[in-house]
Amino acid sequence: LTASVTVDPAFTVGPVRSRTFGSFVEHLGRCVYTGIHDPGHPTADADGFRGDVIDLTRELGVSTVRYPGGNFVSGYRWEDGVGPVDERPRRLDLAWHSTEPNLVGVDEFMRWCRKTGVEPMMAVNLGTRGVQDALDLLEYCNGTSDTHFANLRRANGAEEPYDIRMWCLGNEMDGPWQIGHKTAEEYGRLAAETARAMRMVDPDLELVACGSSSSTMPTFGSWEQTVLTETYEHVDFVSAHVYYYEEDGDLASFLASAVNMDHFIESVVATADAVRAAGKHEKRIAISFDEWNVWYQKRAESKVPEGDDWPVAPVLLEDKYNVADAVVVGNLLISLLRHTDRVHAASLAQLVNVIAPIMTEPGGRSWRQTIFHPFALTARHAVGEVLRLAIESPSHDTAKYGAVSALDAVATHDPETGEVTVFAVNRSTTDDLELSVAVRGLGDLRLLEALTLSNPDHTWAATADDSESFAPRANESASVSGERIAAVLPPVSWSILRLA
Ligand code: AHR
Numbered sequence: 001l002t003a004s005v006t007v008d009p010a011f012t013v014g015p016v017r018s019r020t021f022g023s024f025v026e027h028l029g030r031c032v033y034t035g036i037h038d039p040g041h042p043t044a045d046a047d048g049f050r051g052d053v054i055d056l057t058r059e060l061g062v063s064t065v066r067y068p069g070g071n072f073v074s075g076y077r078w079e080d081g082v083g084p085v086d087e088r089p090r091r092l093d094l095a096w097h098s099t100e101p102n103l104v105g106v107d108e109f110m111r112w113c114r115k116t117g118v119e120p121m122m123a124v125n126l127g128t129r130g131v132q133d134a135l136d137l138l139e140y141c142n143g144t145s146d147t148h149f150a151n152l153r154r155a156n157g158a159e160e161p162y163d164i165r166m167w168c169l170g171n172e173m174d175g176p177w178q179i180g181h182k183t184a185e186e187y188g189r190l191a192a193e194t195a196r197a198m199r200m201v202d203p204d205l206e207l208v209a210c211g212s213s214s215s216t217m218p219t220f221g222s223w224e225q226t227v228l229t230e231t232y233e234h235v236d237f238v239s240a241h242v243y244y245y246e247e248d249g250d251l252a253s254f255l256a257s258a259v260n261m262d263h264f265i266e267s268v269v270a271t272a273d274a275v276r277a278a279g280k281h282e283k284r285i286a287i288s289f290d291e292w293n294v295w296y297q298k299r300a301e302s303k304v305p306e307g308d309d310w311p312v313a314p315v316l317l318e319d320k321y322n323v324a325d326a327v328v329v330g331n332l333l334i335s336l337l338r339h340t341d342r343v344h345a346a347s348l349a350q351l352v353n354v355i356a357p358i359m360t361e362p363g364g365r366s367w368r369q370t371i372f373h374p375f376a377l378t379a380r381h382a383v384g385e386v387l388r389l390a391i392e393s394p395s396h397d398t399a400k401y402g403a404v405s406a407l408d409a410v411a412t413h414d415p416e417t418g419e420v421t422v423f424a425v426n427r428s429t430t431d432d433l434e435l436s437v438a439v440r441g442l443g444d445l446r447l448l449e450a451l452t453l454s455n456p457d458h459t460w461a462a463t464a465d466d467s468e469s470f471a472p473r474a475n476e477s478a479s480v481s482g483e484r485i486a487a488v489l490p491p492v493s494w495s496i497l498r499l500a
Pocket of ligand 1: 069
């Protein structure tokens with residue numbers, strides 16, 4: 001198969017946004033306990049945070065981290081997690097049928113953010129709680145005056161306010177599984193009133209209203225319309241969540257998941273813009289794609305405990321990712337980048353152990369899953385402006401999405417260095433793709449680096465013993481002549497071509 005791409009630095013979509021490379025830490029399974037926090041670990045610091053995980057998070061290039069949930073937040077009392085650790089209550093976590101020991105709370109999380117160099121994205125509980133508790137948490141985190149909760153933070157050792165800018169108004173409130181699940185009308189009113197009150201404290205807060213928990217929800221579309229009609233002037237973002245997985249061995253459809261993500265984003269944008277028109281609003285609402293990944297929800301490891309079993313930090317949602325999963329994750333990043341005009345933030349769900357790029361053994365080793373690599377390379381090398389490409393590619397049929405092109409790609413251009421980076425996937429399950437890239441207007445090019453992630457056995461998954469055998473490797477087929485680059489992309493592969 002052959003495919004071509006034309007890149008012209010004049011055709012920009014918008015800036016590469018660092019917040020596109022966010023992730024997510026939820027009190028769920030082993031994400032917090034034995035994930036980021038493991039006081040007995042040889043690399044643990046005085047706060048009990050694993051140094052190896054901090055290093056891997058930095059290497060991953062994560063910008064923002066959403067916290068503390070997820071479904072967990074809808075039953076969370078944030079006050080349980082502050083003050084002397086040995087006086088903190090243990091609580092039932094109804095979302096994941098677990099026991100929450102509250103050894104890590106807001107103050108510890110904020111210290112972890114500072115150590116890791118990430119921006120916090122805080123969620124408030126709009127499931128069992130409401131306006132007042134959101135205001136109390138806001139005052140605890142950001143309060144500058146001589147008032148109760150700001151003083152409590154100071155008494156707990158944080159003299160300076162945390163100045164958290166981005167706040168999620170609840171989580172997946174459209175889902176019947178959510179504690180305090182609401183209708184669109186109920187949630188829209190509560191979100192609007194919570195946002196209004198929070199902005200009485202600080203009009204510059206960046207607020208995220210819950211969109212649908214997936215585009216397959218029966219209320220998808222009408223939920224966004226109702227919620228945004230209520231909240232439009234009080235929020236900046238509407239959230240989107242999606243998880244893909246290979247179903248019944250249908251690899252071709254799975255590899256085309258980004259077709260669905262494109263459609264999802266464009267549907268939410270259309271709905272938000274319809275509310276804008278109807279309400280005669282000036283501004284545009286952006287998308288916070290604050291949960292996305294591959295997640296095999298039907299596998300045994302996603303089964304939550306039952307009955308009288310309420311464990312602390314059980315093994316939950318510990319998916320082992322293979323090469324095909326990494327190709328899909330790389331392609332989903334391509335989709336997020338090409339919508340940089342409307343997707344202003346995104347969070348890979350989640351960061352450690354729970355559907356995660358980083359895995360740990362309690363007290364032991366940590367390693368990179370396959371999905372780590374496309375995320376880290378995209379976060380590092382997508383710089384400057386996202387470019388609109390002209391793509392010519394053969395297509396093939398898929399059961400879920402009809403005809404899809406074998407090639408998908410996006411490019412970025414850094415006007416400061418002149419560097420152009422092409423991110424590309426070959427979604428064919430059988431054929432090599434001979435790719436030709438023409439770059440206009442930059443003169444003769446130099447190939448800085450060409451890396452490809454692939455393996456004839458696309459089911460190969462990283463383990464603690466062998467995590468790196470199929471990390472991206474130099475693509476020896478890549479060559480340059482004048483303004484043209486050629487490279488062979490193997491089937492089921494993700495590649496990065498860096499040019500200057
Ligand atoms: O990321 C795992 C879970 O998926 C989150 O808690 C929830 O928001 C979503 O359904």
